[in-house]
Amino acid sequence: MQKVAACSHLLFDQLKKILYIEDEPYLARIVKDTLELRGYEVLHKKDGTKIMEQVSNFAPDICLLDVMLPNIDGYALATHIRNMNPQLPIIFLTSKTQPNDIVKGFSSGGTDYLKKPFSMEELIVRIENQLKIMSRDTPALQSLPDEVRLKNYRFYPGKFELHTPSKVIRLSNRESQILAQLCAHTNNAVDRRALLQLVWGDDSFFNSRNLDVYIRKLRGYFEGAEGIEIITLKGKGYHFVVS
Amino acid sequence: MQKVAACSHLLFDQLKKILYIEDEPYLARIVKDTLELRGYEVLHKKDGTKIMEQVSNFAPDICLLDVMLPNIDGYALATHIRNMNPQLPIIFLTSKTQPNDIVKGFSSGGTDYLKKPFSMEELIVRIENQLKIMSRDTPALQSLPDEVRLKNYRFYPGKFELHTPSKVIRLSNRESQILAQLCAHTNNAVDRRALLQLVWGDDSFFNSRNLDVYIRKLRGYFEGAEGIEIITLKGKGYHFVVS
DNA sequence: AGGCAATGTTAAATAAGGTTAAACATAGTA
DNA sequence: TACTATGTTTAACCTTATTTAACATTGCCT
Numbered sequence: 001m002q003k004v005a006a007c008s009h010l011l012f013d014q015l016k017k018i019l020y021i022e023d024e025p026y027l028a029r030i031v032k033d034t035l036e037l038r039g040y041e042v043l044h045k046k047d048g049t050k051i052m053e054q055v056s057n058f059a060p061d062i063c064l065l066d067v068m069l070p071n072i073d074g075y076a077l078a079t080h081i082r083n084m085n086p087q088l089p090i091i092f093l094t095s096k097t098q099p100n101d102i103v104k105g106f107s108s109g110g111t112d113y114l115k116k117p118f119s120m121e122e123l124i125v126r127i128e129n130q131l132k133i134m135s136r137d138t139p140a141l142q143s144l145p146d147e148v149r150l151k152n153y154r155f156y157p158g159k160f161e162l163h164t165p166s167k168v169i170r171l172s173n174r175e176s177q178i179l180a181q182l183c184a185h186t187n188n189a190v191d192r193r194a195l196l197q198l199v200w201g202d203d204s205f206f207n208s209r210n211l212d213v214y215i216r217k218l219r220g221y222f223e224g225a226e227g228i229e230i231i232t233l234k235g236k237g238y239h240f241v242v243s
Numbered sequence: 244m245q246k247v248a249a250c251s252h253l254l255f256d257q258l259k260k261i262l263y264i265e266d267e268p269y270l271a272r273i274v275k276d277t278l279e280l281r282g283y284e285v286l287h288k289k290d291g292t293k294i295m296e297q298v299s300n301f302a303p304d305i306c307l308l309d310v311m312l313p314n315i316d317g318y319a320l321a322t323h324i325r326n327m328n329p330q331l332p333i334i335f336l337t338s339k340t341q342p343n344d345i346v347k348g349f350s351s352g353g354t355d356y357l358k359k360p361f362s363m364e365e366l367i368v369r370i371e372n373q374l375k376i377m378s379r380d381t382p383a384l385q386s387l388p389d390e391v392r393l394k395n396y397r398f399y400p401g402k403f404e405l406h407t408p409s410k411v412i413r414l415s416n417r418e419s420q421i422l423a424q425l426c427a428h429t430n431n432a433v434d435r436r437a438l439l440q441l442v443w444g445d446d447s448f449f450n451s452r453n454l455d456v457y458i459r460k461l462r463g464y465f466e467g468a469e470g471i472e473i474i475t476l477k478g479k480g481y482h483f484v485v486s
Numbered sequence: 487a488g489g490c491a492a493t494g495t496t497a498a499a500t501a502a503g504g505t506t507a508a509a510c511a512t513a514g515t516a
Numbered sequence: 517t518a519c520t521a522t523g524t525t526t527a528a529c530c531t532t533a534t535t536t537a538a539c540a541t542t543g544c545c546t
Contacts (some may be wrong), residue, residue: 001303010542053505060263076249090275099362099365100364101363102364102368103365103366103368106368106371106372107367107368108370111376112312112372120343121343121346122342122345122346122423123343125345125346125349125350128354129349129354130542135355135365146486154311158430158484158486159472159474159484159486160474160482160484172532172533172534173475173476173477173478173479173533173534174533174534175533181331198496208535208536209327209493209494209495209535209536209537210534210535210536211493212492212493212494212495213494213495213534213535215494216494216496216499217494219494232493232494232542232543234491234492234493234542234543234544235491235492235493235544295544393518414522415522415523416524417524417525418523434504435503448511451525451526452504452505452525452526452527453524453525453526454503455503455504455505456504456505456506456524456525457504457524458503458504459504459505459506462504475502475503475504475533476500476531477503477532477533477534478501478502478503478533478534479502
């Protein structure tokens, strides 16, 4: 049986980004760290001031909102966000558990509502669920250009082709996804967990040497390419050097 | 019917249909009556035998599944339903509240998970939320234009014709449906299961290589067409490249 | 320095899909 | 009624992407 990747049908998507509003620092810390470990990029804020700015600049894939916040409450935030973006998933995290609160949560634009205290497993699974639902029919979110120049190689993400000086290599889906990620972070670190999360969806998928196999293949393709190299950052990820 | 006007989900649509599997008769009674009062059509069953038949005959807009059921459990039911219909919302109703149960719920194809005991308000609001999310992205078959330009080919979905530079190919019904789907997602991934679901409905249609045969035919038609290609995304679907 | 976990390297196993051709179904028609 | 033509499904066999597994290597940490 094969695992269904959470978001892999969006071919070349970036790391998923989470905007997280929570005023309780201790809880916020735990949640943020855990999510980052799982390969998400998390922007945490203690309140909802400048939320619109953050939504448009940070461009999150999903928002987590506490309800009881200083100044503006979570419901009002959701309403604003929903006005600006009709698609963006919003999960409320709150200890307000009365039916009426929940109704308010959904009618203000929330797409899920999670009662405190919650387990991180449940939060993660609900985040992934929302992302899966939302990404089901998002058109052309390709974040890479049609052609990526890598020295005298050319990578065409949309066509699954890698052109070397001497030949054209047809890449498989996985190869292409991974290379796309590397390209998106050229001369920068790519987190290993994030890569796994992105390509395989990560559902309790820790022990496989699968990624290594694909890295090997890509390295094979770039063999003999002066100035192109995939460097291992042990315990961290990879560094795609193009110099 | 009485309070129909008050129910926002009834305004523009048919009665929404709910398939509800629950073996505890008292609870089932209350839930069914309340939902019907709210203007839903509810088909209640005490277990999951013949679930596939019910899904295809009753054609529910959403399923509510208890987890602990005689014979087949709710997770297994969800998996079956999900195989048959990749879109249909499934809400679990259960007293199993361990993180692991929840993970299982979502990974078996659930789209929401509600812990017992729950309030009817919460259930209803979650049902409406799922319906709202689902109605946002309906597959775009009918919205195709009369003429689709694919490089120097032309596809006329309404006329079942594919014009190549040299000749006119009359497409069959199936060929046309599949090509239309591909066109609707040009330069994007099309989910294999969604395609099967769309073209063949679903009826216990798991092992057939039928779609492949049609993909072959379409590939044949585009043979020699520079920049038009149907790429396989193994385990996922197809990617229609037009560049 | 040496133990250990993380990653590299291969090869084999598996599952997903490709390719044909023949069987089947159906509607039109001699 | 049988005959054709056409679209669709089934089936057998082939190819390849992806996963798994087994063993080798690297480099960090005490």
